[in-house]
Amino acid sequence: MDYQAYFQSxxxxxxxxxxxxxxxxxxxxxxxxxxxxxxAAEWVADSLxxxxxxxxxxxxxxxxPVVTAEHLHAPGKPTVLVYGHYDVQPVDPLHxxxxxxxxPSIRDNKLYARGATDDKGQMFLHVKAVEAILEQEKExxxxxxFCIEGEEEVTSPNLPPFLESHQxxxxxxxxxxxxxxxxxxxxxxxxxxxxxLCALEVSVHTANTDLHSGTFGGGVxxxxxxxxxxxxxxxxxxxxxxVDGFYKGVHELTPEIREEFAKQQFNEDHLKQTLALExxxxxxxxxxxxxxxxxxxxxxxxxxxxxxxxxxxxxLPKEAHAKITxxxxxxxxxxxxxxKIEKHLRENLQKGATLQVKATEKARAFTIEPADPMLQxxxxxxERVYGTRALxxxxxxxxxxxxTLSRVLSAPAVMMGFGLPDENLHAPxxxxxxxxxxxxxxxxxxxxxxx
Amino acid sequence: MDYQAYFQSxxxxxxxxxxxxxxxxxxxxxxxxxxxxxxAAEWVADSLxxxxxxxxxxxxxxxxPVVTAEHLHAPGKPTVLVYGHYDVQPVDPLHxxxxxxxxPSIRDNKLYARGATDDKGQMFLHVKAVEAILEQEKExxxxxxFCIEGEEEVTSPNLPPFLESHQxxxxxxxxxxxxxxxxxxxxxxxxxxxxxLCALEVSVHTANTDLHSGTFGGGVxxxxxxxxxxxxxxxxxxxxxxVDGFYKGVHELTPEIREEFAKQQFNEDHLKQTLALExxxxxxxxxxxxxxxxxxxxxxxxxxxxxxxxxxxxxLPKEAHAKITxxxxxxxxxxxxxxKIEKHLRENLQKGATLQVKATEKARAFTIEPADPMLQxxxxxxERVYGTRALxxxxxxxxxxxxTLSRVLSAPAVMMGFGLPDENLHAPxxxxxxxxxxxxxxxxxxxxxxx
Numbered sequence: 001m002d003y004q005a006y007f008q009s010x011x012x013x014x015x016x017x018x019x020x021x022x023x024x025x026x027x028x029x030x031x032x033x034x035x036x037x038x039x040a041a042e043w044v045a046d047s048l049x050x051x052x053x054x055x056x057x058x059x060x061x062x063x064x065p066v067v068t069a070e071h072l073h074a075p076g077k078p079t080v081l082v083y084g085h086y087d088v089q090p091v092d093p094l095h096x097x098x099x100x101x102x103x104p105s106i107r108d109n110k111l112y113a114r115g116a117t118d119d120k121g122q123m124f125l126h127v128k129a130v131e132a133i134l135e136q137e138k139e140x141x142x143x144x145x146f147c148i149e150g151e152e153e154v155t156s157p158n159l160p161p162f163l164e165s166h167q168x169x170x171x172x173x174x175x176x177x178x179x180x181x182x183x184x185x186x187x188x189x190x191x192x193x194x195x196x197l198c199a200l201e202v203s204v205h206t207a208n209t210d211l212h213s214g215t216f217g218g219g220v221x222x223x224x225x226x227x228x229x230x231x232x233x234x235x236x237x238x239x240x241x242x243v244d245g246f247y248k249g250v251h252e253l254t255p256e257i258r259e260e261f262a263k264q265q266f267n268e269d270h271l272k273q274t275l276a277l278e279x280x281x282x283x284x285x286x287x288x289x290x291x292x293x294x295x296x297x298x299x300x301x302x303x304x305x306x307x308x309x310x311x312x313x314x315x316l317p318k319e320a321h322a323k324i325t326x327x328x329x330x331x332x333x334x335x336x337x338x339x340k341i342e343k344h345l346r347e348n349l350q351k352g353a354t355l356q357v358k359a360t361e362k363a364r365a366f367t368i369e370p371a372d373p374m375l376q377x378x379x380x381x382x383e384r385v386y387g388t389r390a391l392x393x394x395x396x397x398x399x400x401x402x403x404t405l406s407r408v409l410s411a412p413a414v415m416m417g418f419g420l421p422d423e424n425l426h427a428p429x430x431x432x433x434x435x436x437x438x439x440x441x442x443x444x445x446x447x448x449x450x451x
Numbered sequence: 452m453d454y455q456a457y458f459q460s461x462x463x464x465x466x467x468x469x470x471x472x473x474x475x476x477x478x479x480x481x482x483x484x485x486x487x488x489x490x491a492a493e494w495v496a497d498s499l500x501x502x503x504x505x506x507x508x509x510x511x512x513x514x515x516p517v518v519t520a521e522h523l524h525a526p527g528k529p530t531v532l533v534y535g536h537y538d539v540q541p542v543d544p545l546h547x548x549x550x551x552x553x554x555p556s557i558r559d560n561k562l563y564a565r566g567a568t569d570d571k572g573q574m575f576l577h578v579k580a581v582e583a584i585l586e587q588e589k590e591x592x593x594x595x596x597f598c599i600e601g602e603e604e605v606t607s608p609n610l611p612p613f614l615e616s617h618q619x620x621x622x623x624x625x626x627x628x629x630x631x632x633x634x635x636x637x638x639x640x641x642x643x644x645x646x647x648l649c650a651l652e653v654s655v656h657t658a659n660t661d662l663h664s665g666t667f668g669g670g671v672x673x674x675x676x677x678x679x680x681x682x683x684x685x686x687x688x689x690x691x692x693x694v695d696g697f698y699k700g701v702h703e704l705t706p707e708i709r710e711e712f713a714k715q716q717f718n719e720d721h722l723k724q725t726l727a728l729e730x731x732x733x734x735x736x737x738x739x740x741x742x743x744x745x746x747x748x749x750x751x752x753x754x755x756x757x758x759x760x761x762x763x764x765x766x767l768p769k770e771a772h773a774k775i776t777x778x779x780x781x782x783x784x785x786x787x788x789x790x791k792i793e794k795h796l797r798e799n800l801q802k803g804a805t806l807q808v809k810a811t812e813k814a815r816a817f818t819i820e821p822a823d824p825m826l827q828x829x830x831x832x833x834e835r836v837y838g839t840r841a842l843x844x845x846x847x848x849x850x851x852x853x854x855t856l857s858r859v860l861s862a863p864a865v866m867m868g869f870g871l872p873d874e875n876l877h878a879p880x881x882x883x884x885x886x887x888x889x890x891x892x893x894x895x896x897x898x899x900x901x902x
Binding site: 092215225275278282283300302421 | 480540547632657659662665673682683722755756761762763765766801803877
């Protein structure tokens with residue numbers, strides 16, 4: 001049976017199996033879901049065993065476990081390490097989900113669930129591709145290893161030491177990752193660059209208790225005023241980050257790079273329409289693709305303080321909080337950026353307020369060479385399945401572990417993504433278009449057989 | 452038995468009785484507490500009946516009920532209308548309460564509970580003062596009416612029409628209100644001015660869904676950035692409200708008024724110490740007492756948007772919200788101020804964001820003449836109990852209904868407060884110092900007998 005017919009005959013069973021994994025709320029950021037994250041790890045391990053992988057192990061870490069497996073019966077052939085993650089983002093605001101995030105539901109050939117595309121669904125493709133080849137041909141064309149973690153959505157704090165201590169066990173000729181997206185339906189892409197990340201939690205305190213806005217209003221500091229006026233200093237009117245030295249290490253775009261970005265023919269009007277944007281916004285002088293692919297950012301992910309309930313509460317809040325992340329490019333150093341932001345915040349803090357800054361995550365940006373043969377063969381595989389060669393793109397997101405994986409294991413990382421840009425990853429109504437579920441399985445099989 | 456001995460003998464019973472009322476979570480702002488607010492109204496009515504008041508009624512309104520009662524057996528004597536409220540503020544942040552807000556607890560001669568001082572505790576003093584005189588002397592020295600409402604903390608939307616339609620029933624020579632504070636322990640004060648209030652809810656929207664900060668960050672608007680930069684424009688660097696025309700109708704302080712304020716000998720250092728303030732904050736050129744007593748404000752009571760949970764969520768929120776209240780003085784018109792703020796916000800909104808503004812509450816500022824004999828007799832009553840004459844002060848808070856009561860019923864309003872400025876009204880750990888519970892009862896008896 002050819003692989004297309006094989007996958008068609010298995011489709012219902014595959015979706016049912018993936019559905020089991022998607023019902024597990026493995027939210028790595030929330031400690032109350034620790035048991036769920038472990039349950040998802042065990043599920044992945046079982047699924048690898050059922051696929052025919054050997055030496056499947058669930059390794060405890062200081063945080064959530066790492067699942068590894070191997071199948072090393074192709075002497076002289078390259079070794080492929082598949083990396084993925086079974087943890088997912090939080091789901092709030094819950095009321096905006098059309099169907100519950102952990103009750104998978106198929107509508108309009110799209111599978112809706114938290115983790116459907118990021119990354120349970122995409123990771124699952126590799127398990128089923130390996131299973132398919134073993135069932136059809138009784139052997140694999142390459143040596144295969146899996147390393148599936150449960151902390152990607154909290155920036156993989158425990159994977160780097162795990163990689164260091166398991167360097168031999170995980171050694172490979174290429175690292176294969178499906179956690180990115182096509183450019184648009186039918187237009188495959190391989191991401192050859194990822195932005196880095198740093199995260200800060202900022203708190204402002206002004207008093208030891210919340211105060212009545214009548215008795216004290218106008219005479220004492222208000223933590224929200226202090227925070228809001230402080231956060232407003234972080235950008236200038238041209239949309240640039242106004243932190244001194246922030247752009248150090250950022251390479252200006254050359255005409256050649258701008259040309260490469262232009263090849264994507266990205267439709268900004270379509271984006272505005274899809275997301276109901278009044279307008280795009282960002283650094284002056286750059287297109288959307290340039291802003292998200294090659295420019296760093298400083299974004300407020302959450303701001304909160306004072307009364308949020310129904311009605312009015314005439315209170316002066318004693319504290320206010322912000323969660324900030326930066327996307328980094330080029331040679332920006334995460335710790336250096338954190339230090340500069342903290343310095344900026346301290347210098348601009350209003351009288352009467354105290355400031356706490358906590359740095360929570362750090363990762364450098366990542367790039368690989370377009371000429372790498374492992375990458376070129378991936379583009380070939382896409383071409384055979386999609387009928388069009390994959391473009392090489394730079395993605396605005398961060399998969400901090402990619403840079404670490406590639407560096408520690410001294411192997412190129414091929415980011416063979418099968419998502420789509422509008423699949424609401426990290427937002428309500430995350431989904432995975434099943435056309436790319438089908439083609440993803442075939443593309444992975446093609447790639448493994450081509451190595 | 453003299454009144455001091457009488458109240459001493461009844462103290463445990465009084466506190467137990469007040470404790471019953473304090474266990475009812477009559478939060479008028481939250482619709483889920485509607486039944487509790489009604490329960491508190493019924494409790495107040497029963498308590499008035501037990502005290503010997505007549506024609507006790509619980510009047511339904513479009514919101515929460517009004518409780519009225521009367522005792523009109525002193526022909527030729529003045530009629531006193533006691534106003535108070537049995538509703539309370541919300542209690543969040545709940546985790547900062549040392550004991551639960553609706554489980555009254557006495558520590559260090561202070562009664563802790565939501566509503567202990569604002570206003571259940573203070574309102575209760577009048578019920579017990581009347582009961583005491585009736586028990587001791589079988590008759591009252593004046594005619595007394597009560598009007599106790601359940602919507603003061605949501606700015607009394609239904610009391611004004613109720614007053615209009617019950618003008619005859621509520622007609623009085625003086626309106627007596629205990630919902631303010633002494634200057635400090637042992638230093639009584641009668642508030643002769645209150646600030647007005649207007650409230651706005653502001654929302655900013657930028658997209659139809661939350662977005663991934665990697666894929667979209669730096670290229671689309673972020674609702675939090677739009678809101679924060681907008682809110683930061685509301686004040687200038689001198690702490691003044693930067694809304695065009697905001698200060699229209701605000702009377703500049705004359706040297707005479709400044710002298711009156713100075714008489715309070717307010718200890719700013721002590722305030723800083725008590726509230727652990729790094730520094731005071733406000734309009735340049737004014738003292739704390741002037742800022743809160745005679746200057747208008749614009750305060751952020753709540754700001755929220757995006758992720759507030761544990762850890763990091765790399766999201767660009769599609770919406771962000773702020774709750775704003777202004778305290779008004781002089782001839783500032785609440786609707787005019789709301790219009791000016793909305794205009795300011797629309798003019799300063801960043802590209803790519805849409806704005807919604809909802810005005811929720813409106814009240815004008817209030818003042819009365821220091822020479823009013825009803826006020827002077829109140830100062831005398833304080834002097835006999837506290838050994839020191841009450842100062843006439845202006846309070847920064849708003850009891851919007853005071854201006855309406857005085858205007859509709861054509862009677863002076865005497866604000867005979869027994870709270871203290873640090874009793875955490877509207878904040879966690881609200882309490883009522885029992886020294887003023889005892890002295891409050893005696894002062895009210897003295898006052899009624901002096902009229």
